[in-house]
Amino acid sequence: MNRICQLLKIKYPVIQGGMVWCSGWRLASAVSNSGGLGLIGAGSMHPGMLEEHIQRTIDATTNPFGVNVPLLYPETEKIMNIITRLGVKIVFTSAGSPKKWTRWLKDRGIVVVHVVSSAVFAEKSEAAGVDAVVAEGFEAGGHNGREETTTLALIPSVRKATSLPLIAAGGIASGSAMLAAMILGAEGVQMGTRFAVSEESSAHHYFKNLILSVGEGGTKLALKKLAPVRLIKNAFFHLVDEAEKRGAPADELIQILGKGRAKKGIFEGDLENGELEIGQVSAQINQVLPVKTIMEQLISEYNSTMTSISVDSRFSF
Amino acid sequence: MNRICQLLKIKYPVIQGGMVWCSGWRLASAVSNSGGLGLIGAGSMHPGMLEEHIQRTIDATTNPFGVNVPLLYPETEKIMNIITRLGVKIVFTSAGSPKKWTRWLKDRGIVVVHVVSSAVFAEKSEAAGVDAVVAEGFEAGGHNGREETTTLALIPSVRKATSLPLIAAGGIASGSAMLAAMILGAEGVQMGTRFAVSEESSAHHYFKNLILSVGEGGTKLALKKLAPVRLIKNAFFHLVDEAEKRGAPADELIQILGKGRAKKGIFEGDLENGELEIGQVSAQINQVLPVKTIMEQLISEYNSTMTSISVDSRFSF
Numbered sequence: 123m124n125r126i127c128q129l130l131k132i133k134y135p136v137i138q139g140g141m142v143w144c145s146g147w148r149l150a151s152a153v154s155n156s157g158g159l160g161l162i163g164a165g166s167m168h169p170g171m172l173e174e175h176i177q178r179t180i181d182a183t184t185n186p187f188g189v190n191v192p193l194l195y196p197e198t199e200k201i202m203n204i205i206t207r208l209g210v211k212i213v214f215t216s217a218g219s220p221k222k223w224t225r226w227l228k229d230r231g232i233v234v235v236h237v238v239s240s241a242v243f244a245e246k247s248e249a250a251g252v253d254a255v256v257a258e259g260f261e262a263g264g265h266n267g268r269e270e271t272t273t274l275a276l277i278p279s280v281r282k283a284t285s286l287p288l289i290a291a292g293g294i295a296s297g298s299a300m301l302a303a304m305i306l307g308a309e310g311v312q313m314g315t316r317f318a319v320s321e322e323s324s325a326h327h328y329f330k331n332l333i334l335s336v337g338e339g340g341t342k343l344a345l346k347k348l349a350p351v352r353l354i355k356n357a358f359f360h361l362v363d364e365a366e367k368r369g370a371p372a373d374e375l376i377q378i379l380g381k382g383r384a385k386k387g388i389f390e391g392d393l394e395n396g397e398l399e400i401g402q403v404s405a406q407i408n409q410v411l412p413v414k415t416i417m418e419q420l421i422s423e424y425n426s427t428m429t430s431i432s433v434d435s436r437f438s439f
Numbered sequence: 440m441n442r443i444c445q446l447l448k449i450k451y452p453v454i455q456g457g458m459v460w461c462s463g464w465r466l467a468s469a470v471s472n473s474g475g476l477g478l479i480g481a482g483s484m485h486p487g488m489l490e491e492h493i494q495r496t497i498d499a500t501t502n503p504f505g506v507n508v509p510l511l512y513p514e515t516e517k518i519m520n521i522i523t524r525l526g527v528k529i530v531f532t533s534a535g536s537p538k539k540w541t542r543w544l545k546d547r548g549i550v551v552v553h554v555v556s557s558a559v560f561a562e563k564s565e566a567a568g569v570d571a572v573v574a575e576g577f578e579a580g581g582h583n584g585r586e587e588t589t590t591l592a593l594i595p596s597v598r599k600a601t602s603l604p605l606i607a608a609g610g611i612a613s614g615s616a617m618l619a620a621m622i623l624g625a626e627g628v629q630m631g632t633r634f635a636v637s638e639e640s641s642a643h644h645y646f647k648n649l650i651l652s653v654g655e656g657g658t659k660l661a662l663k664k665l666a667p668v669r670l671i672k673n674a675f676f677h678l679v680d681e682a683e684k685r686g687a688p689a690d691e692l693i694q695i696l697g698k699g700r701a702k703k704g705i706f707e708g709d710l711e712n713g714e715l716e717i718g719q720v721s722a723q724i725n726q727v728l729p730v731k732t733i734m735e736q737l738i739s740e741y742n743s744t745m746t747s748i749s750v751d752s753r754f755s756f
Binding site for chain 2: 124133134137238240242243259260261268269270272273274276277278279282292293294296298299300301303305307338339342343347353366368369370402403405406416421422424425427428429431433435436437439
């Protein structure tokens, strides 16, 4: 029995990453209804909005779902209180120390999964008492680790550092990549980019269509002096890139970034001036699909790739 | 039958990457004698030295071996003439256009493999008539692509872009990573870092020992305004990093780099002032081993990982 399926009470060990402006109740419930784990992304929601999305997810699925809470926002306490009050059973925490909320959540019977980008933080997460970790590599979209360790290098290290159930993230959008991650030691996968480009994603269709046209090298990790984030190379990115190349200090980057850039780009569809967060794997995606189809294709390719591995192709000594 | 084994006439589809100051005749012949393909790294050799290393490799193995030629050096023509005169059968070209030498080498009966970091360059390599490509991801050591595409994201893209035999490189130092790469569409692997830390590598033992202690996040891609290169974070790296953070122009970086930095670090063991090129996967390596042992462990882990994949763990719908 797969430990991730067991822990989260899901059919397939496939988690939909919590993403700003993409993952509201529609996406989360669709993923949960398709046998994976849907996550509401609290990162782009004020508490009242989150409450509404949780309520609508409860109405839309009887399957388990969770909330992803980036720990860098000031309203985290309010958010955690809403989560417990509404009876959410699973919380993914990210962008902060796992020490801060894990015990509090566990005391209230909630399964806690923490997102890390290094083996050291996986160990810290285990010490803090989390139930599982997501190890997310450099190729992932959105906010990203400072050490720039890629998924291929990261998963074996984290596997070695902890005995916790392990979910791989970053660069995974196909059944063969899912199987590759499992071979490296993961027990499940978290996918952001693939689900951002689903019909149920709340991203603007301009943004989804742009992702379909993004080719290899179309994204880059930027804003490293603030919090590194992988962006599509649009006009806003080039503004940041030019400033970074001439060594602009953090203050200036904060000014360039301004407020509400991700909303403007991802939710409102301003492809020039918006902050367009997406993973490298966007280069492999060329269709907006319903979540159900994405999940079926994923599991079917995973199964067929596994079947195609023949022990006859072992090498002799 | 594996196409890489067939093309290169080797037992295992395992290529030892051509590396500056690590891969002379001792390493190349040891890898070839162990059933893989050894490559002499011409990048750190003047023509006379290369001639000697080819001659000694011929004396040390009857198995196929090759030479890796980075196309950015002024003496490429001299090097190609030595290679053909001494009857070398396999050339890996890198760091330049595959159009320049492929036809010339093929006309002389030489197998040509080109190293790329994107699907676009894989297509160009195919058009130029190469026999196979190495697709090398962001996590690799030494010189590296500008688009920063990781091995996990790169291999499926290159697999889709070309029907050529495909060798995966970057982040691979174990049998399970090798199997993961094969599942993503590769037919062989090229490993640099693992062989740099072999007994037969000509790197200084100070450098090898330092690699054993390098942890996750211990390397970083630097000198992006010149040619990007992944380095261990030593004193020299921090000098470069400080300059880059304040936006130093290419001219200044060239001055900081100076001449002979890689030789100083890798070959002479100056761990403070040397340019120490190595891959992210160094974090997984904790022993200097003979090549024969490395190869046996690799193939044995590859086989056992393959055996452990059970079709019973397919998911049902």
